[in-house]
Amino acid sequence: MRVAVLGCGVVGTEVVRLLTTQASDLAARVGASLELVGIAVRDTSIERDPVVDRALLTEDAEGLVERADVVVEVMGGIEPARTLLLRAIEHGAAVVTANKALLAQDGPTLYAAADAAGVDLYFEAAVAGAIPIVRPVRESLVGDRVQRVLGIVNGTTNYVLDKMSTEGLDLDAAVKEAQALGYAEADPTADVEGYDAAAKAAILASLAFHTRVSIDDVDREGISGITADDVVWAERTGYAIKLLAIAERSDQGVQVRVHPALVPLTHPLAGVRGAYNAVFVEAEAAGELMFYGRGAGGAPTASAVLGDVVSVARHRVLGGKGPVESSYAALPVLPASAARTRYQVRIDVDDRPGVLATVAAVFATHGVSIEAMRQAPAPLGPDGVGFARLILTTHQASEEALSATVAAVADLDAVRRVISVLRVEGA
Amino acid sequence: MRVAVLGCGVVGTEVVRLLTTQASDLAARVGASLELVGIAVRDTSIERDPVVDRALLTEDAEGLVERADVVVEVMGGIEPARTLLLRAIEHGAAVVTANKALLAQDGPTLYAAADAAGVDLYFEAAVAGAIPIVRPVRESLVGDRVQRVLGIVNGTTNYVLDKMSTEGLDLDAAVKEAQALGYAEADPTADVEGYDAAAKAAILASLAFHTRVSIDDVDREGISGITADDVVWAERTGYAIKLLAIAERSDQGVQVRVHPALVPLTHPLAGVRGAYNAVFVEAEAAGELMFYGRGAGGAPTASAVLGDVVSVARHRVLGGKGPVESSYAALPVLPASAARTRYQVRIDVDDRPGVLATVAAVFATHGVSIEAMRQAPAPLGPDGVGFARLILTTHQASEEALSATVAAVADLDAVRRVISVLRVEGA
Ligand SMILES: NC(=O)c1ccc[n+]([C@@H]2O[C@H](COP(=O)([O-])OP(=O)(O)OC[C@H]3O[C@@H](n4cnc5c(N)ncnc54)[C@H](OP(=O)(O)O)[C@@H]3O)[C@@H](O)[C@H]2O)c1
Numbered sequence A, B: 001m002r003v004a005v006l007g008c009g010v011v012g013t014e015v016v017r018l019l020t021t022q023a024s025d026l027a028a029r030v031g032a033s034l035e036l037v038g039i040a041v042r043d044t045s046i047e048r049d050p051v052v053d054r055a056l057l058t059e060d061a062e063g064l065v066e067r068a069d070v071v072v073e074v075m076g077g078i079e080p081a082r083t084l085l086l087r088a089i090e091h092g093a094a095v096v097t098a099n100k101a102l103l104a105q106d107g108p109t110l111y112a113a114a115d116a117a118g119v120d121l122y123f124e125a126a127v128a129g130a131i132p133i134v135r136p137v138r139e140s141l142v143g144d145r146v147q148r149v150l151g152i153v154n155g156t157t158n159y160v161l162d163k164m165s166t167e168g169l170d171l172d173a174a175v176k177e178a179q180a181l182g183y184a185e186a187d188p189t190a191d192v193e194g195y196d197a198a199a200k201a202a203i204l205a206s207l208a209f210h211t212r213v214s215i216d217d218v219d220r221e222g223i224s225g226i227t228a229d230d231v232v233w234a235e236r237t238g239y240a241i242k243l244l245a246i247a248e249r250s251d252q253g254v255q256v257r258v259h260p261a262l263v264p265l266t267h268p269l270a271g272v273r274g275a276y277n278a279v280f281v282e283a284e285a286a287g288e289l290m291f292y293g294r295g296a297g298g299a300p301t302a303s304a305v306l307g308d309v310v311s312v313a314r315h316r317v318l319g320g321k322g323p324v325e326s327s328y329a330a331l332p333v334l335p336a337s338a339a340r341t342r343y344q345v346r347i348d349v350d351d352r353p354g355v356l357a358t359v360a361a362v363f364a365t366h367g368v369s370i371e372a373m374r375q376a377p378a379p380l381g382p383d384g385v386g387f388a389r390l391i392l393t394t395h396q397a398s399e400e401a402l403s404a405t406v407a408a409v410a411d412l413d414a415v416r417r418v419i420s421v422l423r424v425e426g427a
């Protein structure tokens, strides 16, 4: 079985290491030995990990994919990855990819090509790294009906939020620490602004709901607006702030979004610390499930890639084929305005009688029902006049109704400032 | 595709419900419709859930298995389940079973028969109910090397221990509460004494280490020795008590055991509450993974069964076959005496100078290294003389060395009583 690896960076190096050091175990599991026939890189002259046999390096990726039975794509980016994968498929190779960006943008093109050619296309590593989530959703839960997926699928932002919580850092300081430890890239935008999570949300939603969802369908908000103060207040009121990828089904269709949210401290997702990832799934019959582990890193991601390589290689040996794209449900994909969530709103108001009632009345007028309201002691305002901090938690409301409510509340004379508006999930 | 269901109890009824209510979704996912051709029971005359079409009930299970392409066994017990499954396999049917007792006792007979007949044998529901754990270990982690599996795989005992912790109940009271809620059977022995967990431990170990492990290889100790006092002291010292199924690999082989253990409160398994299950896996490349969800109950278990039904039915439609038994590694299965764990020992001693040193010396003589020692205030003894409670935590030690140490400590004049000896895991 000839295996080609495209890319020899963080993940590719570890894929090569596992293929090399575990060769005999892999052969036993596959029923045939896996021969690494080449590793495509941009530049063959640069220094590599000693596990990489330099004789296998090539800058001719196009030529390499034509010489393999299994092509592993761990180079990233849209092009030339897409063209190379399509070429591999055309040549009848099974393909394994960790490329979430490509799948979230143009998955259906690849799925269709693989389906037409009758070859396997596997991508466990593209969502939540080492955590087996693609296979459980595609295969284990296929006899059930998934209702909702809530995922912490970006380790960088989870690390940052965790540091803000445990060490009281502000966002910038926490990001710098993540960069120093190699958890965040020099340009952290893709992580901090939720683009990476949005790609994974699209892939998860497609699988869970048998419906095509692309990254463009995902409503996205990152964590750049989260302050140290938000984190402190979240904990005081019984929540952790997490960047969540959310995909949910309603009678109207499917809604997919990424945003920071308050998660009750008693929810299993609240305990996911550091750079770990976790995906929480609610299914009709199975109930609540959670999958937890390392969402990134060379070795963990390579583990997921190798699981896929063994699966597709086994199919070559034993016959058969893995699941194909399942988009039969073709549910409507709804805009963010269709989502109904609970909210927590923090407001500073004048500390005088009647203010609470006035604020509550505005919520009522807009049809937003208040679940809980508490008043926290606050220091004197800059003008020396006492003020009070209100923390309101609503029942489920639409974004539209909530925005209108908040705008109207902000206009009240007695309201000094709307400090923050955060969604509450998992409660 | 003709489907036969053997058994129509807690799980069988929910399997029938999903097959009936999700028929069109299942057909889309399989690529062919699933026709329920019969449901075998002991007694067709008793009242059943209205979802069960009485015309499909039969007391002739043997005849039924010959009329099906897929046989779902959810009747439980060793016989006639084994004979029926073997007959189904002989007739070329794919089989799906939730029967952990049978697999843990005689799995290899079934695996060999399925392999010889070239049919699928799936059993996701046999371990940890709804939680996808069999498929991830058999397929996702197949390119990696599992080092250790720690599982909370029995919901009844987890519920009981949780109640002891949160409500201060003693074991009997907590078991009664579990019985009242239907979490524990009238005779709770299989759960409380760890037999159910041992069956699952054997299955998990076989999968994780590619080695045959039967329930007879599993060293088993239940929770009947755990007192309310143990639970209180565990928490005071930073631990939760959990009944764990443990399978670990060393240079010498594989060791599999079930026993109550102290798990650090910061470990993800410590937060698994109520009747939930979770399996924590440590793999060389993937690192730490955890799978969490409902380990029992009709609907959750049926979800796992249906996932398997769809997989094996798809293979019939598209060709191919799932993984077969993988026992190529054939590692030696080691006795309990080979396990090395950390221990926490609680001892009441006379409150006078030199006792601590004397006790420590006994540990040292037996080669058991002490990691931490603390002294807790204790009330006066019955004789009016002051005593002190020592809590010692050891580094890893063999059971043999630890037992000898404890026996020698108990013989010391200054020692009043060895209160408890508990293993520490996951630290
Ligand atoms: N890193 C993670 O933790 C992680 C986790 C999950 C998924 N992924 C995904 O895995 C993929 C790889 O990530 P990575 O972190 O390993 O990336 P990386 O460290 O940047 O490595 C990329 C590799 O691809 C090669 N490459 C890039 N463009 C090429 C081209 N046009 N032709 C030939 N070779 C090319 C590079 O060659 P040179 O070495 O010559 O520059 C390099 O070896 C991405 O899709 C990523 O999203 C990564």
Ligand SMILES: NC(=O)c1ccc[n+]([C@@H]2O[C@H](COP(=O)([O-])OP(=O)(O)OC[C@H]3O[C@@H](n4cnc5c(N)ncnc54)[C@H](OP(=O)(O)O)[C@@H]3O)[C@@H](O)[C@H]2O)c1
Pocket (backbone or CB within 6 Å): B006, B007, B008, B009, B010, B011, B012, B040, B041, B042, B043, B044, B061, B073, B074, B075, B076, B077, B079, B080, B098, B099, B100, B101, B125, B126, B129, B295, B296, B297, B298, B301
């Ligand atoms: N319950 C759970 O939460 C759970 C979770 C995971 C796995 N499992 C496994 O699933 C299996 C079924 O469990 P369950 O709780 O559903 O059991 P159950 O409620 O006791 O149901 C057993 C069913 O099998 C039928 N049956 C028993 N012996 C039979 C025989 N000799 N011939 C024909 N039919 C027979 C019974 O028929 P009658 O109705 O006529 O008595 C009954 O319908 C067991 O292997 C169990 O370990 C259960």
